[in-house]
Amino acid sequence: MSTITYFQFHVALLVPALLVLSAISSVRRRAGSSDVRPSGVVVVSVVALAYTIPWDNYLIEVGVWRYGTGAVAVRIWNAPLEEYLFILIQPILVALWLHYLKRPPKAGSESLSVTRRARIAGAAAGLGIGGVGLGLLARPATLYLGAILAWAGPVLALQWGFGWPYLWRRRRTLAIGVGAPTAYLWAADWLALRYGIWELAPAYTTGWNLAGLPVEEATFFAVTNLFVVQGLLLYAWVLDGRRRPSPTEKG
Template sequence: MTLTYLDFLVLLLGPPLVVLAGLLWAGDCRLGRRRCVAAGLTIVTAVGLVYTTPWDNELIGRGVWWYGENAVLATIWRAPAEEYLFMLLQPVLTGLWLARLPRVPTATTWRTGMTLGSRTGGVLAGAVVTAVGAVFLGSDATFYLGAILAWAGPVFALQWGFGWRQLWEQRRLVTLGVGVPTLYLAAGDRVAIDLGIWSLSPAYTTGVTVGGLPVEEGLFFLVTNMFVVQGLVLFLWVVDR
């Protein structure tokens, strides 16, 4: 039996979402108050959907990746309907996982975390990511890699410029919050590629793989989970002030 994109999403995301949502509903939220976590996750998910949609559709239109025959139910713009569903469910999965992890008391106050020097350093770091991505966009072989970095850089500049000190103090939380869902989704992505649910263009990728997964796909899950985790950590920091 051939799996469709929707089948794959149900199998990959369904079980962990049910378990993690059940734990949160039962009141087991170590990150903070459930309502604050839910509000922050809603904001992060909505912003992520708006920011990702044009980027995703542009890359599909350019032929950076495509989908297997009869693998999708319908197309909205250039992307499958399931792609939008994934954009909504990935941050929910990552956010629910993050809710299982406790924050540690930090020394960074609102005032020290928002100094001009702190903002400048964080913004410059994000700008470097963007600049590297822009350079990679100049070559077909590194185009997808560059597209990810150039797209991620402005978000990192905003998040790091806003509160990189707070993110550093919560580095264990951020690392675990990002690392586990990134590894899980990357493993699932490799399975999907092997099954032919979607395929990457050899013309726009480096051909470098880690454990059989193209590095571009691993980087994509890394940066998107960083968006979610850093966004939620900073949101709760603002609420706690």
Template structure:
């Protein structure tokens, strides 16, 4: 007995996840997550009845938990930096551009997920989601909002720009449209094979948006390519990491039958391309939106306006 009068005894509590981790060709436990032994000794006072300790205590990580752990913290940090930093984009124009991107993301992605989820392209672990609307969890709809916010707030730090007028050669516009439509056509062809079903729908879904964006501003985007690369790469890599962790923990599971089996850093190539494409949508869309408004007003991207009533990307 210890001096405090308590005798400590060891009670072995088995830890298990309430979300099943279903193995597939992408594996589990390969990303350096901390190893939890099957039995952990927890000392408890001798006076506490051991029958009150749940022998199957669960430690779940839900889809909403993914948002809380991995999306909200960087959003809060980047939002604070964008608001405080003089060199960051802030004001009516970038924020209204973000609002437009959120609406488009929800409207355009909702049919996409509600087509692929019932087809069995991916599904969610038991107890990982709160509820569904149509075939899609409410947490997925929330992700349609949070991803553009996260991406845009990083974009506001980078401020990609180029001093180019709205006049773009017609051949450049045609090449941009052709590039996006070619991606859609490839997607249509890939739909014919079960193993490329996810990839095909992704290309078919992404192609029209890229055709519009590249057709409108491909030359401007090329001129701003270096800063755009930074604006696109960082959130894409971060979302790859979050997706990899969620798959590893069984929050959602990607179908073996509807994917090619190729992986990038342990992440299914289809998932990697999805986050790359959606980040492209947001970064290119907001950047061109600000570019157009600045040029319509005849204001250079580097011109400052009234600090009391910010309206442009550089107005503070």
């Protein structure tokens, strides 16, 4: 039985983080440029909901994880309302952190040009990860890990195929943008598991842990935060590229 509810989890851990990041981002970024566009946050959040909801509900139906008795208020389909809120809050949380980070002066002036070979290589890398995930689905003990990687593959293929060279040039921002929110959500997830808000089925998990956190959960938050940061960086890159004046306009 859960000792705290999923809603209390939001109030205790996610809402304060949103408020703090909103405050510091507003103060520290007033005078500088940012990689975050409000329209980009909307697009990424809507895509996150649309892409995650069917996958999430399927895994709940299969029994990969379940929620503690009394932990959730109401369910929509198989998932609780609080789960949908989490899916919506996570990209906003990550976007606020990315907005806080300093943007390199030349980041908005980079060409949108990417070679065909580079696009194919990026897409192949993402699909390769998805292929590994599909292979892991064959065994119950690796089903959850496989489901994460198989689900992540198409998104990574799309993002890397579209602009991995730009993401590589922005690797420092990417690493910091993904790293800090991931560490925070790892800690939050560890607490949620400890207090019984949700629990994973041993039959569908490897039993491997990273500092006490199941490797599947660690992978999930790392991958989803990577989706968000890459999506926001690429979105800003495209907008900047389209707004950049041509040589004739400059002259």
